[in-house]
Amino acid sequence: MTLRPIHALIGAALFTSTLLAGPAFAQTLHRGNAGEPQTLDQARTSVNIEAFVLKDLYEGLTIYDPNGKIVPGAAESWQVSDDGTVYTFKIRDAAKWSNGDPVKAEDFVFSMRRIQDPKTAAPYANILYPIKNAEKANKGEVPLDQIGVRAVDDKTLEITLERPTPFFIELLAHQTGLPVHPATVQAQGDNFVRPGVMVSNGAFKLTEQVTNDHITVTKNPEYWDAANVKLNEVIFYPIDDAAAAQRRFQAGEIDMTFDFAADQLDFLKKEFGDQVRVTPKLSTEYYAFDTRTAPFDDVNVRNALSMAIDRDFLSKEIFQGARLPSLSFVPPGIVGYEKPSEPTYASMDQLDREDEALRLLKDAGYGEGGKPLNISIRYNTNTNHERVATAIADMWRTQFGANVTLQNSDVASHYAYLQEGGTFNVARAGWVADYADAENFLALTTTGNKTFNYSKWSNPKYDRLMAASYEEQDPAKRAEILHQAETLILKEQPIVPLLNSASLWLVSNKVSGWGDNAADEHLSKYLSVNR
Structure with a gap:
């Protein structure tokens, strides 16, 4: 995967204003991200620095826990047919979008059809090819309504596969499995990704995006598990200069950062000990x-x-x-x-x-x-x-x-x-x-x-x-x-x-809830900061 280069770094004034924010300080997580996301549209995403933000904003049917294990997300449960080709998901009754709308099975039908629509040109459409007729629809060979996804009722989603795919549940945790809010996409088109416009169903909602500077997401009170989300705010900083990210971590300006320079490993271990996380990835x-x-x-x-x-x-x-x-x-x-x-x-x-x-x-x-x-x-x-x-x-x-x-x-x-x-x-x-x-x-x-x-x-x-x-x-x-x-x-x-x-991370010992895992999945919903 290739990250788009950026050339602007975060100014000290931004950190100062954030650090002086008062009571919210203890509930704000500062995350270094290794570059500027090209998109916050899950259908067009292609790199991990986008996925880190998207998976805080949206929640698919399944998600990864801190240890890299697949667990229920927007779906509280699912059943699989004896032949392994039909999956029936029960959407959580409490699942809501950030505007208060209930999350419905039809939202996932809309989203999966959108991923496979040739007009969308989703780079990772192939992730969902195990779904019946998904590949054919993506190639324009059959209509989108022939893809094997249907809403049995508002809270029951049925997905039919081309053939048994035992790892299908893992595929749904990929960012292409994240839903969009149909009414917002239909009304706003590509503008649905903007702060103040985006409607999301994850633990956080998008409140600010300053290109090449920062992305701020705040706790979504409509999220079904909001009571267990400890952070009020997460600020992502797109620092593509690994040395700059390391310096900001050393200065205490960011709590965690992704992908530091490998040649600094020995030095960092001596200075920060187990705050240096080196985890084999897949x-x-x-x-x-x-x-x-x-x-x-x-x-x-x-x-x-x-x-x-x-x-x-x-x-x-x-x-x-x-x-x-x-x-x-x-x-x-x-x-x-x-x-x-x-x-x-x-x-x-x-x-x-x-x-x-x-x-x-x-x-x-x-x-x-x-x-x-x-x-x-x-x-x-x-x-x-x-x-x-x-x-x-x-x-x-x-x-x-x-x-x-x-x-x-x-x-x-x-x-x-x-x-x-x-x-x-x-x-x-x-x-x-x-x-x-x-x-x-x-x-x-x-x-x-x-x-x-x-x-x-x-x-x-x-x-x-x-x-x-x-x-x-x-x-x-x-x-x-x-x-x-x-x-x-x-x-x-x-x-x-x-x-x-x-996977190379620097994670402050002030951060709780972190888990090393080979999937390199670290949802902010599991994290907290103790200052």
Whole structure:
């Protein structure tokens, strides 16, 4: 995801006026946000700095709690049909919009149709494609009223899916699942996002937005759970300069801030201790082997090259611990999947892995006395990616005497080449979860995934396991199937997991209610400030 750059920072006068505000001071949370939102329209949102604000203003059918667990939101409960294709939601009787209107099932019907309307051009419309006819409607192939959402009555919403989608509840917690107030959108058009115009159903309502300066949201007294919302006000500051955000946190001008500079990690830990939050997020950086070309069609070669990579070195020396070593494709922290699967060599220390790697490579006919090992590493242009590629190239040269070259291109060209099926030896890639489910990672390497299966690996057993995971409705049994799939891909190593990215936050010890979680969800409704 790309954040739009901004160039204005918050003036000291703004902080002074806020800090002198009197009794409300103790109930105001100052949040540093890593950039200026391009939109507060949930249909057009695309980045996390927008989602942080939107999810304070609006509430979907489901939400994340402080620990990253899906819990009821605007819907107090739901039922799923035996075949897993029909979800029936009971909207809370107490759910209201900020203008006092009741939240109705028809509001969600309107909102989901709006997301799929081709005229809306929602960048994340695909998140709701599991809904029957949603994709067809988004492509203009069927009318919007054929999408599988209907209001049974004012407080009962029925959603019909194309096929069983066990992670559908997680999808509804995405910002594209947030409702809009139909009457306001119809009357105001694009202006519905403005302060004083916006009608929202979340814990807060929009009261002020000064571009490149701040966004203020205040407690929504009509919110169904307002009695448990401790904050009167949240002020978001769009500080895209990480160093500036760090200085303002150090000065006590902001209570929490997102995405500080990774090279400051050690310094900040010494100064602020556990106020520095480093949490693995749902993302994996990895290398893909082109399994169509020798010697990368040989599982022994792939495993040997993977085992020779010292991931601890990459984490500590290149990223100062801001990215974490990983041997698993699925990142940790997914509720219900628990600890990801690992390859058999996970329990070995690095020296033993390297010894085993030499044996595997020799068995494949390469290394000392064998055929020469020539490797080209492709990566998208970026200083950190270059440093990782250089380090891994040195490891392969040192361990195997390999002839390793590097090839870089801009990010658009790099991924276009991979997605269009271009041949390569080894290529860098990364994936950030669209939703908190292991399937979002494991589906990348199925035979049928022509776009993201960069390695062009094909394994019928793996495909059968993934197909079975879509049909299995029991969460524990489904998790076991997905673990079997991950174990298989780690045995075959068409991809080489390297690192998990981390969410980097500075959170004052004056803030209560914070929870580290891999989904990186931190609703202000759960937070309070003790000054």
